[in-house]
Amino acid sequence: xxxxxxxxxxxxxxxxxxxxxxxxxxxxxxxxxxxxxxxxxxxxxxxxxxxxxxxxxxxxxxxxxxxxxxxxxxxxxxxxxxxxxxxxxxxxxxxxxxxxxxxxxxxxxxxxxxxxxxxxxxxxxxxxxxxxxxxxxxxxxxxxxxxxxxxxxxxxxxxxxxxxxxxxxxxxxxxxxxxxxxxxxxxxxxxxxxxxxxxxxxxxxxxxxxxxxx
DNA sequence: AAAACGGGGGC
DNA sequence: GCCCCAGTTTT
Numbered sequence: 001x002x003x004x005x006x007x008x009x010x011x012x013x014x015x016x017x018x019x020x021x022x023x024x025x026x027x028x029x030x031x032x033x034x035x036x037x038x039x040x041x042x043x044x045x046x047x048x049x050x051x052x053x054x055x056x057x058x059x060x061x062x063x064x065x066x067x068x069x070x071x072x073x074x075x076x077x078x079x080x081x082x083x084x085x086x087x088x089x090x091x092x093x094x095x096x097x098x099x100x101x102x103x104x105x106x107x108x109x110x111x112x113x114x115x116x117x118x119x120x121x122x123x124x125x126x127x128x129x130x131x132x133x134x135x136x137x138x139x140x141x142x143x144x145x146x147x148x149x150x151x152x153x154x155x156x157x158x159x160x161x162x163x164x165x166x167x168x169x170x171x172x173x174x175x176x177x178x179x180x181x182x183x184x185x186x187x188x189x190x191x192x193x194x195x196x197x198x199x200x201x202x203x204x205x206x207x208x209x210x211x212x213x214x
Numbered sequence: 215a216a217a218a219c220g221g222g223g224g225c
Numbered sequence: 226g227c228c229c230c231a232g233t234t235t236t
Contacts, residue, residue, distance in 0.1 A: 039232045079220050117233050137231045
């Protein structure tokens with residue numbers, strides 16, 4: 001299949017650029033909370049907030065006992081902090097009431113938590129549990145479509161299609177490296193195609209070239 | 215399918 | 226000042 005060859009080519013390039021990820025399992029609860037905080041927010045901001053909040057609270061019990069104001073003040077610079085603080089508190093209570101204080105390790109149950117969509121749920125699976133999963137954010141979605149690995153407007157379909165054509169062991173790093181690639185080279189606007197090592201396999205670059213030649 | 219949620223950083 | 230950002234929920 002042509003897409004599979006293309007995926008291999010892209011993966012080889014990403015590995016050359018960024019090396020290999022050491023898949024290190026993290027605390028699923030920490031992954032859950034920090035990923036929730038990272039929604040629509042730059043990761044420098046998120047990392048600082050995660051560090052602050054976990055220096056005070058660590059377990060779902062501690063989070064659910066905290067007041068909303070305390071949580072809000074700790075995560076403040078993060079976007080949507082009001083909503084996110086509320087959801088963190090709700091999630092913590094739900095984990096205690098329905099999941100024995102443990103973060104579930106399957107996507108169906110993760111998706112029942114407030115503020116947890118497919119991207120966040122898949123982050124918990126792959127970064128928290130070492131379970132192969134592909135979190136699709138705007139970067140992964142945009143890059144996959146530009147390259148022509150998938151052709152869809154819906155991130156969910158990108159996830160399904162890309163999961164089908166990428167080797168399973170590559171799912172561990174695909175998200176992380178595509179995000180880096182997306183911030184540094186394949187940017188939303190003004191992508192640096194002149195610096196891109198896979199432009200010859202890229203549908204987007206091809207289209208630009210054609211429209212320039214005319 | 216589109217709007218709403220939102221403060222902070224880059225320019 | 227304006228635009229954008231590791232999405233999800235609601236309309």
